[in-house]
Amino acid sequence: MKQRTYIICIALVATGLVLALGFGLTSANMIVPVVAVVIGIGILALCRSRVTEVTEDELSTILHGKAALSALEITIIVAAIGFAMLMTFSFTGGTGSTLSRCENGSILVVYGVLTAPPDPEFLYKNTYLIPDPADLTIDDLVALDTLFANGHRIRDTARAFGAALGAVTVLLAALYGAFLWHYNRRYGA
Numbered sequence: 017m018k019q020r021t022y023i024i025c026i027a028l029v030a031t032g033l034v035l036a037l038g039f040g041l042t043s044a045n046m047i048v049p050v051v052a053v054v055i056g057i058g059i060l061a062l063c064r065s066r067v068t069e070v071t072e073d074e075l076s077t078i079l080h081g082k083a084a085l086s087a088l089e090i091t092i093i094v095a096a097i098g099f100a101m102l103m104t105f106s107f108t109g110g111t112g113s114t115l116s117r118c119e120n121g122s123i124l125v126v127y128g129v130l131t132a133p134p135d136p137e138f139l140y141k142n143t144y145l146i147p148d149p150a151d152l153t154i155d156d157l158v159a160l161d162t163l164f165a166n167g168h169r170i171r172d173t174a175r176a177f178g179a180a181l182g183a184v185t186v187l188l189a190a191l192y193g194a195f196l197w198h199y200n201r202r203y204g205a
């Protein structure tokens with residue numbers, strides 16, 4: 017395989033990974049992107065082993081190292097900023113709920129999730145009318161559970177994604193430090 021064919025292989029695998037990630041996010045199925053990454057790594061390893069042209073010299077090795085380091089630095093910075101923003105969003109603002117008795121004896125439950133002061137606005141607001149509070153049905157309980165769960169989900173999703181970005185940031189920085197230490201010991205730099 018020629019170098020140009022290998023680059024086309026990389027582009028196709030990258031496109032497949034983007035599509036798999038998009039499908040995984042829209043369908044809330046993160047197994048698809050994980051499987052796609054494993055398959056993509058296998059395909060790239062297979063393609064790389066089939067390249068017959070000379071692909072590297074000392075200059076290209078240095079350039080690849082500098083490009084990888086720059087990509088790592090930018091990824092760590094972007095992930096850290098994303099972590100900070102998502103954590104700030106998930107822990108600021110507030111929630112509120114009210115119960116109002118109507119003239120006919122029913123109860124109106126209102127639940128909302130608010131942005132942070134000074135000008136709080138609703139991120140989520142929903143209501144449920146309990147027609148007969150003395151005789152709650154399973155439908156009433158399910159509707160109330162859904163009312164509160166949908167409100168909590170707004171901040172929980174941001175918190176989970178922010179925590180994942182924070183973990184990736186720490187992991188990448190730790191891996192960089194470990195490899196730097198290893199190569200310094202190995203090559204005596």
